[in-house]
Amino acid sequence: MALNDRFLNPQMGRILRTLGFDKVWTGGEGAHLIDADGERYLDLFGGYGVFAIGRNHPEAIAAVEEVMAARTGNLPQLGVTLLSGVLAEQLLSRAPDSVGAMVPANSGTEAVEAAIKIARAATGRPRVLYAEHAFHGLTLGSLSINGNSEFRDGFGPLLPGCEAVGFGDLDALEHELEGGDVAAFIVEPVQGKGVNLPADGYLLSAQRLCRDAGALFVCDEVQTGIGRTGRFLALEHWDLQPDIICVAKALSGGLVPIGAVLVSRAAFDTVFDGMERAVRHGSTFGGNDLAAAAALATLRVLDREGLVERSQRLGALLLELTEPLVERFDVVKEVRGIGLMWAIEFGPPEGASARRLWRTVEARQPGLFSQLVTVPLFHEHRILCQVAGHHMNVIKALPALTIEEDEIRRFADALTQTIAAADRYPVALARFGLRTGLRAALARR
Ligand SMILES: Cc1ncc(COP(=O)(O)O)c(C=O)c1O
CATH class of the missing domain: 3.40.640.10 (Type I PLP-dependent aspartate aminotransferase-like (Major domain))
Structure with a gap:
């Protein structure tokens, strides 16, 4: 991180530290990244989608x-x-x-x-x-x-x-x-x-x-x-x-x-x-x-390894496991995907006051709700996934096509728990703000 901050991209360093993503990655295997403590993280980022056959095949x-x-x-x-x-x-x-x-x-x-x-x-x-x-x-x-x-x-x-x-x-x-x-x-x-x-x-x-x-x-x-x-x-x-x-x-x-x-x-x-x-x-x-x-x-x-067929089969499973989230949570607007290219989109909840809070926060920090999901997924469930673009509340997954079915199920469970927590928006937001210092950043704005 010191070399990054000095010679590469210090703004990226700030993002990583703010979100607590500043891990020392010492290895990669299949669908996982491994940190300096030997902890395995399910990598749904997939290096922007380069690890179809998994890391270090x-x-x-x-x-x-x-x-x-x-x-x-x-x-x-x-x-x-x-x-x-x-x-x-x-x-x-x-x-x-x-x-x-x-x-x-x-x-x-x-x-x-x-x-x-x-x-x-x-x-x-x-x-x-x-x-x-x-x-x-x-x-x-x-x-x-x-x-x-x-x-x-x-x-x-x-x-x-x-x-x-x-x-x-x-x-x-x-x-x-x-x-x-x-x-x-x-x-x-x-x-x-x-x-x-x-x-x-x-x-x-x-x-x-x-x-x-x-x-x-x-x-x-x-x-x-x-x-x-x-x-x-x-x-x-x-x-x-x-x-x-x-x-x-x-x-x-x-x-x-x-x-x-x-x-x-x-x-x-x-x-x-x-x-x-x-x-x-x-x-x-x-x-x-x-x-x-x-x-x-x-x-x-x-x-x-039949990975193209596997992508279709496990992608269908991921959709089947996550599509019900639209019914279950107000903030989940859509789950979509094809093969192992998958996304979930969040939007303002029903109810005037919740909606007002969403709008206020999103006006200051577009896409913040997605971070309420990606950050705990990382810290509490050891799952790395990405926000799908600027100014959008869409989280995206591009796992290795070699991913195990168990890991798909683990992701769907972790996602459900995390959205349930984030859905209690004001509390989650406050907790997230304290943790990341974003509250200070927002106040400064
Ligand atoms: C559809 C598409 N085209 C082109 C590119 C650019 O590829 P690269 O980053 O290797 O230049 C990307 C990268 O994300 C992409 O998703």
Whole structure:
């Protein structure tokens, strides 16, 4: 923490100390983080969703070690390597027929940047449409199609020609496409910020509108891909055939950063249309052997351990256990999820005085109620989970797909107890305020 405060991000240090999350993490295994006292914490944060096969999976570690021991001819640059080729083959064999080539990358946002560039170059059009509340990463291109002002503000001017449409609003999409100048509509099949599920028929209709307008339909599966939603790619739920698909995060096995852009053969061949254009997009470490080995091991583990099916089954169980909370507690407005991508949303309780108190507190400290749940979950139940975005009372879970059924049940029980305590809002709030010093912070405001 001292090094963090001195050289990294002291504001993050303040948050961690305020909430009492300033643990010394000494290990990780499967669905758990382990602290310096050897205590295991159920990790529902999942490193922002990278640990689909669990932390430190032995097979993924062995694959990386094997590549290092083999002293491979990595990164020849003017040359090709086996592992990248096999990874492309493996990923494309699991993807819809609409894509036929892979562009390697090192992260989610880099994959999205590539998608923006490829869409512009393939169509010769400038504009990119995205959904409100979208999150595609934080580099400038991805930030230009980010639907959250708390990330965008202060970094402008961003890319021109980027326009938001409502997630689910087909009329707005059609309207924006009318000008014939749109290169692509980029959308997360399930939005990560808030875990927003698409309305029935929305994505397929959006894809059709894009096709009709000559714009590319791009699915950002950086968070939803690699088994998270109970399918290898979330787009399988709706039989989508996108022109471009971005994956990253869990493909890494939680070990080596990676991203990949799966592109239609037609778009790819338009962009890379001659020998002099063979290197017009790429990056030094894209397609490196260590990342490819970790990714291939991830795919193997996913298949052998049946993790995609497991994600569907345990996700259904988590919903079944937590959906009754809507009936049981006034403050629980919705529980939603697909596979092991799950969220619970809180809102003002019934009753004039309780509602007034909620509004007063939330006006000063938006999202505070969620902290009344996440903080005791951490301290009293050793469960780490995240608030799903700024200014929203949504808690989100992205556990390892290897999570045990018992742990799902333990989470549902702990959540119920914690909401019951937080539901006694004024008391809980006072206790929380005393504990964290937030009361002082609020008073100062
Ligand atoms: C849907 C989506 N796209 C892109 C990104 C950016 O990925 P990265 O953080 O690896 O740049 C994220 C990260 O959370 C994401 O959820």
